[in-house]
Amino acid sequence: MEQLGRTTNTYIRLNEMNKVCFKYKSHPGDFFRNVEINVLPDPDNNLEDFLIWFLDNYQSDSRITYIDDLSKLADDEFVDENDKQIFEKKVGNKTKNELLIEIKEVENELKTEAYRNFYNLLLSNKIKIVVDNEK
Numbered sequence: 426m427e428q429l430g431r432t433t434n435t436y437i438r439l440n441e442m443n444k445v446c447f448k449y450k451s452h453p454g455d456f457f458r459n460v461e462i463n464v465l466p467d468p469d470n471n472l473e474d475f476l477i478w479f480l481d482n483y484q485s486d487s488r489i490t491y492i493d494d495l496s497k498l499a500d501d502e503f504v505d506e507n508d509k510q511i512f513e514k515k516v517g518n519k520t521k522n523e524l525l526i527e528i529k530e531v532e533n534e535l536k537t538e539a540y541r542n543f544y545n546l547l548l549s550n551k552i553k554i555v556v557d558n559e560k
Contacts, residue, residue, distance in 0.1 A: 444464045444465070445464070445465040445554065446462050446463060446464055446465060446554070446555040446556075447462075447463060447465050447552050447553065447554050447555060448460060448461060448462045448463065448552065448553060448555055449546075449551060449552050450550065450551055450552065450553060451551070455483075455484060456484070457477045457478075457483060457484065458477070458478060462555050463478070465554075466478060468536050468539070468540075472532060472535075472536060475536070475539055476489070476535055476536070476539050478539075478543075479539040479540070479542045479543040479546070480535060480538060480539045480542060481538075481542055486535075488531055488534070488535055489535075491531060492528050492531050492532060492535075494512050495516070495524050495527055495528045495531075496524075496528060497509075498512060498513065498516070498524055499521050499524040499525055499528070
């Protein structure tokens, strides 16, 4: 049993060191993404990067602005009081917990869409997974 534990720990350390990489085969046509080799972002720990790479139209998706505004409202970080009042009228009188739940729901929707796009990019051969000897 002890040997298995050491093997498992060694595997985990090696797996953490060897990140999965990918690259677009041709430029995706926006300012955020490129054709360089990149580490595949973990959507559970770095959702924003995952969405930037794999959500269609990240820059112009209104849901991104919406969750940013929900976060500012939940954390009381609106700089302009007028903007805050306008947004509060739009979303209604919600508690911080209700705002956080709504943020999570929109993030899950975006994550699911980005997963689908990632899968479709792989299937259509527009991105490829890069292994160590191809770097």
